[in-house]
Amino acid sequence: MPTARSRTPTASSASRPRAARARDLPAEAPVADTSVDERVYAAVSKALLSGKLRPGTPLRERALAEALGCTRGAIRKVLARLGMEKKLVLEHNRGAFVPNPSIEDMRGIYRARRIVEAGVVTTLFGQLSREQSAALRKHVQAEQRAFKEGRREDAIRLAGEFHLLLARMTGSEELLSYLQRLVANTELYKALYDSAEAASCAPREHEQIIEALAGASLARALAVALAHLDELEQRVIAGAGAAQLAPDLASLFATGGS
Template identity: 80%
Template sequence: MPAARPTRTVAPSDASSSDATEASVDERVYAAVSQALLSGRLRPGTPLRERALAEALGCTRGAIRKVLARLGAEKKLVLEHNRGAFVPDPSVEDMRGIYRARRIVEAGLIATLCGRLTREQAAALRRHVQAEQRAFKEERRADAIRLAGEFHLLLAQMAASADLLFYLQRLVGNTELYKALFDTPEAACCAPREHEQIIEALAGPSLERAMAVALNHLDDLEQRVLAGAAARQAPDDLASLFAAAATPSPRGGSASTGSRRGSRSA
């Protein structure tokens, strides 16, 4: 009787290694598309085709599909049944509605925190503003936009309300994208200075002044974004746009890592 042919058993380490590799690819693709969105390199209405993205980023269409679904859930992309994923192309009224909601939410946030910031909280906010300033000076536009949005989320964390933080995350996510799509790169310098003014106002005794500083900040941002929304550019070629992120670096990271110095405020 012939000997039974041995079967190959996948060791747990093999499975975990495969899962880690897949997760690494997913995160590389997610970081590349997010970077392109927040740096303003993807224009409103640009279609993100699975096949073109997979070829541009050197990965499977399955990995692209997962990342597009994730970004769609985060409201950073528009997903249309049987049509695919698109960079949002919001109307003026859509954007005004989001900024209106942010003003309402953040007015309550300012009222909660004014005169109540601890020394440690104020120091944490100033460290965050310093990180924003570094991103602007190093011309990392996508990082500057992300960090500017996170300043407002840090305020929400200090208010100790999980529900408020969850809602503000969605609003800030939308306005980060509007800023990336329609604001000028030079405007990134405004956020750190205006955020420093918000910290100083929150530490003072006047709620009226703190409210005025915070809401004027949002008003100015909205006006710049709406003014820039009229300038529409043609969609970029995906292959050239994602060329730097297509292959991992020798250290296992994305080749796009170095490009973060080139471009990454709300």
């Protein structure tokens, strides 16, 4: 009978199937570069809160992608995120726009803030711990530094976060979530219509709120907190009538411009 041939593969024949199998393996999916998204988000947010983007300005994907050196897909994701945060208006088949709210829209948002924040003050009056008071004062110091260093967008953001810090101290996540939406709107109103010099008022008025919360009169604490919101609303409404030309996006987001 014929002898059966050996089936032991040679080194070269054994390596060929392995190489073929390696070639047949699917390529690994690329990892999303979240750093690009965050860079673009930070640039557009900074432009919004610095007041460089005027009401009604269209944010075109192609122009932004060229100005920021990224893909239109990255721009699209960031614009959608800002739309969810109520910092931009997204219109179907038209694109993204800087909000151009009416006077009544703005008054309605400030009215809601007064109602909500009156409840926050009532809840926290006489109840702040030493640690909470220290945290609030530390936050106000950060606001003061931002203003002195000319970081207007940071000063506006920190001013809004002071009120969110108070809401967080009530222990109600539902209340905090609602106030976050209101503050996002009023931060943008302030950036669009308030003067840069007015940012100096917030830290001083926030200090007064902290002192009033630890004082002897709830009526006084409410009066201080609501007067602060009234002043903000009056300045924003007064500045809302000023019309300005929309900036050139390429110049705005050029290196050093954002």
